[in-house]
Amino acid sequence: MQSLTLKVDSVQLSFDDRKILQDIYLECSTGEIVGLLGRNGSGKSSLLKIIFGSLVPGFKYISINDEYIVKGYINNRIAYLPQHNYLPHGIKIKNLARMLIDELFWDEFSELTIFKDHQYKTASQLSGGELRMLETLMIVYNKADFILLDEPFTHISPVQTEYFKPIIKACAKRKGIIITDHQYYNVLDVSGRNIILENGCTKPIHHIDELVTYRYLSGIK
């Protein structure tokens, strides 16, 4: 399988003259998981939305293998798990899943207990946790080469978090994943490389102590 590299460079985003993102450089190749950390309001979700193509910044340069990407989601290049629920109500989960899941992994996906249990229901018939699990799994098993996960561990129980981690790691063998969550220990656990967003700039994290230096953590226990 051809290795792909997603490059995000020179992103500039501001709201009402307040600069949110200004000095961004991020690289992610297929086969790796990049953790994106940062305090509330640092622009993590905005950056992911810009990469996905649903938010238009003042300037950006996004490419996959040096091919410029206007909107990441077109033709399934990039998939994005938003913080909120995104599945439309009124259509069966099975029909919704068919449009998102990579056909190579459909058998694997359709064998998942949560899918088998709820495939004939609609999104409105599921509990918040069940819906979030299915939404995350639909993105992880998506056709896209790069997956952006915005708070995948939020709203789910610790047991489900432990269930997701190996699935995300397995997915990373064939795709590139950028993951952000305030449960930083879970992000550090799955990611191979980490970046912190500080004052609109991306900075690589080589050691957990640097999270204290950048005032993301008050201290390490």
Next chain:
Amino acid sequence: MTFLRLRKRPTIICRIFCLIGCHNYHLKALILISLYYWKLLLLFNVACSLLALAIGWYNAGYIGGGNLFIAKIFGFAGAAILHQYSAKDTYYYFRNAGCRMRWIITVSFIVDVFVFIVSILFINLVTHAVAYIKG
């Protein structure tokens, strides 16, 4: 494509795709996802179209072909705007399927107009048939 290959028995939509010789993967995905979007809009769409028709009838005093078509356009536009305000979060589903919302709305509108024309023709046919039978 997944949707088409995974079913053991082909659906009516699959048969139509084969019939019209549509083998482009992205086009099939766009049409299928647009049908889902159109289905989601249906209730809003019918309500807005009837409202627009009632306003047109109230102002003009009659219902003609032009009135019907304008009501249809306003009905679809109203439904799309209402859906955008009430369920914008679901746009991420359509985007994750690889399609632009602009394309999806355009294809849904074409489907809507097609269904509308077929419905009008059918109603006309039934009306004429009933009148003929009654003599």
